[in-house]
Amino acid sequence: MIHRLALIAVLATPVAAQETMPLSDLMAATHVHGIGPGAGGVDSLTLATHNGLWAVDLASDTATRLGPSQDDFMSYSAVPGSPGTAFASGHPATGGNLGIIRTEDGGQTWAHVSDGLDGPVDFHNMEVSRADPVVIYGIGHDGRVQRSADGGQTWDASGQAPEKLIDIATSPEDAALLYAATEAGLFLSADMGATWTAMIEDVPVSTVDSGADGVVRAVDLGQGLVTVGAGGEITLVSGDLPDGYLLLLTTTSVDPLRLAALSAKGRLVVSDDAGVTWTDVLIDK
Numbered sequence: 001m002i003h004r005l006a007l008i009a010v011l012a013t014p015v016a017a018q019e020t021m022p023l024s025d026l027m028a029a030t031h032v033h034g035i036g037p038g039a040g041g042v043d044s045l046t047l048a049t050h051n052g053l054w055a056v057d058l059a060s061d062t063a064t065r066l067g068p069s070q071d072d073f074m075s076y077s078a079v080p081g082s083p084g085t086a087f088a089s090g091h092p093a094t095g096g097n098l099g100i101i102r103t104e105d106g107g108q109t110w111a112h113v114s115d116g117l118d119g120p121v122d123f124h125n126m127e128v129s130r131a132d133p134v135v136i137y138g139i140g141h142d143g144r145v146q147r148s149a150d151g152g153q154t155w156d157a158s159g160q161a162p163e164k165l166i167d168i169a170t171s172p173e174d175a176a177l178l179y180a181a182t183e184a185g186l187f188l189s190a191d192m193g194a195t196w197t198a199m200i201e202d203v204p205v206s207t208v209d210s211g212a213d214g215v216v217r218a219v220d221l222g223q224g225l226v227t228v229g230a231g232g233e234i235t236l237v238s239g240d241l242p243d244g245y246l247l248l249l250t251t252t253s254v255d256p257l258r259l260a261a262l263s264a265k266g267r268l269v270v271s272d273d274a275g276v277t278w279t280d281v282l283i284d285k
Helices: 002-011 023-029
Strands: 020-022 032-037 044-049 052-057 062-065 072-078 086-091 100-103 111-114 125-128 136-139 144-148 156-160 165-170 178-182 185-189 197-201 205-210 216-220 224-228 234-238 246-251 259-263 268-271
Touching: 020 023, 023 062, 032 072, 032 246, 032 259, 044 072, 052 072, 072 125, 086 125, 125 165, 136 165, 178 216, 185 205, 205 246, 216 246
Parallel strands: 165 205
Antiparallel strands: 020 062, 032 044, 044 052, 052 062, 072 086, 086 100, 100 111, 125 136, 136 144, 144 156, 165 178, 178 185, 178 205, 185 197, 205 216, 216 224, 224 234, 246 259, 259 268
C-alpha cells in the first residue's frame, strides 16, 4: 500500500515530459480510460489515464509520459490516417471539465477546441468517425449524443444514447452509423444517434471497436469476443477471454490483427491473431 501511495504521489507531482517508469508501476498507480495505437509500431500503445497520456513500449515494458499534462483523460480518440493527431475530453488536474481538446504532436501539447453543448463537457465516450475524420461523436453524463461535423469546433444534439452506456464506436463505412455497447446489449444507430436498433439483446456488451482493418468487434458477456457484420451478423471469435471479458478494445494502425485491451481485472492484454488468443503483457513473456 505504501508503494502504491508513493507512486500516486509521483504521478501527481509536476515532472519532466519524458518521465519513464516500469509499465507495472503505472498500471498499479493509475486508472486507464482509453487505449490507442502508439507511434512506435506493433509494440507501441498509447494509454489515456487518470494522470495524463502515456506511451507504452511493450518490448521493454516501460511507460513514458507524453507531454507535461497530468489531466484526467476520460476519453481519447486518435484521428484515422493522421499520425499524432487525437482528441480528448475529461478533467483538468486542477478540477472542472476540459471540454474538447486536440493534439497534433502525439500528446506533447494540447489546445482547447470547444466546450461542446452546455459545456465545458466531460465526455466519457467520444470517438472520431472512422469514415470521416472531421465528424466526432461525444456522449456525456446526460446521455445526449453530441455530434460535430467540423472537427470539434461546433456541436449539435443528434439523439439520445441507449441507457446504461459503456462504450461507443463509429462505422468505417458511414459517418452516420454509430454503435453503442451497453449493459443491455449492443445497439446500432444509422441516423447519427437519433434512433437505435438492437443487434445483441439482454446481455451486457462491455466494449465495441471499429478496427483498423474495418472490422467491428464487440465483447458479448454471454459469448465472448464477436465480430459484427454489415448486415448484423454476429460471429464468435473467441469465448476464452482474459478474466472473462475485455474493456477498451482497440487495434493498432500498424498491424490490424494486433489487438489490445484491458481485462475485466484491469490487466493490459494483447492479441496477435485478431482476438483468438490473448497474452498478459506483464506476465506472459
